[in-house]
Amino acid sequence: MDKRLLLDARTLQIMLDRLCHQLMEDHDDFSQTRLIGLQPRGSLFARRIRQRLEHFTGKSIPLGLLDVTFYRDDFRRRDEPLVASVTDMPFDVEKKKVILIDDVLYTGRTLRAGFDALLDFGRPEQVQLLCLIERKFSRQFPIEPDYLGQAVNTLNTQKVVVSWAESEGQDSVWLLSR
């Protein structure tokens, strides 16, 4: 297994702060904005975004966690069903600006399921997408991020692994090749 470092802790921190500033430019005081992390990995990234946003704005910003397992289009096409993670939506999304947050945008199928899941909690005024890594030329649905950390060229046989200090012991993004 070949392993290439895409982002180290310092670059990742700069990127997180840049994404937060872009959000602050567009979302005023965040009173009408709701952050939602896609479970399981997107929620770790979303927690970091929230933490930095709260640091910069000095305000408490609510965060929801959304699991899309029951909305996936590959149910009964896998050998075993996926086990669902917790959904925790402590707010209403009706007429709100929702920012869906995921770590890696690959085929777009998870996000497609995410839109379905989100609409079961109300009708937001707007939905935007924030991703840390976009894998280029691999989309199977017409989905593009509004806020992006970095786009990378990858092969289908490769894997992007995002690690966080709180779960894996260090902040980093790796590209693994078989």
Add this chain to the structure above:
Amino acid sequence: MQNESLSVRHLISIRDLSTADIELIFRTADQFKEVINRPIKKVPSLRDITVANLFFENSTRTKLSFELAEKRLSADIVNFSASGSSVSKGETLIDTVNNILAMKVDMVVMRHSSPGAPVFLSRHCPAVIINAGDGAHEHPTQALLDAYSMKEKHGELKGLKVAIIGDILHSRVAMSNLICLQKLGAEVMLCGPKTLIQRPLLQQPGLLISHNTEEALRWCDVAMVLRIQLERQNTRLFPSQREYARVFGLNRALLDKVGKPITIMHPGPINRGVEITSDVADGPGNIILDQVENGVAVRMAVLYLLAGQIRIPDSA
């Protein structure tokens, strides 16, 4: 994201499930419980699955609970009850079911008065079978939802003391619960008149038996009260309902005398004033309606996990 699936293809008996299976069902039910409390209480997972609910015996809450679980998962459903069907014209079980399956049904939820009917069906029919109660044999989803409700209330089942009080003899709920709770590490005591407990159970080593409700209450953390199944009693196993209520029934005075918090459960339907008085059934510590709510979530989990094993034909 983890992949995991049940070790069984059908849910016939709680005996067939491993501890890991039960834990997987509970973890999945946790997420479905959140789903059924959303503004839109429905997910699309089973939208291309057809479920037949075959109730050869009367049922209200189990049938409703399964139906709701299926609808919340977006399954298509067909309902069948024995009365007014060809069963009353002498059709055999397997013919009835094969006719229904010829209409491209993927899963069958069945209640039948004959113990073993679901296992028989699973050997002769290609559909996934879920046992919704077979005679006095088993009622696995009830045991799962009861154990789930106890876990929700007490956090841990290991070491939890559960007294099953009432008509054990005719109760499929008692049998399934006994097996399920023992698998999960709870301690179980059966309590009721000698005539309402099976002889093999009375002789089973290590199984706690009591014929005194007060003694059982002093021992337990959870009292699961069972209905006196008057419709299944061909011979008189106790003198009268009134006497049963007086000697074995749960009432407020008895609970006050015991003087400790006890979780009260009942799988329903309740014979108020016979096995339990209203002030206990509706009083502090009762989780009877939580059992009903959890029933939908647990059945959604079972349906979802079993349906996940039915592969779409061209996806293999």
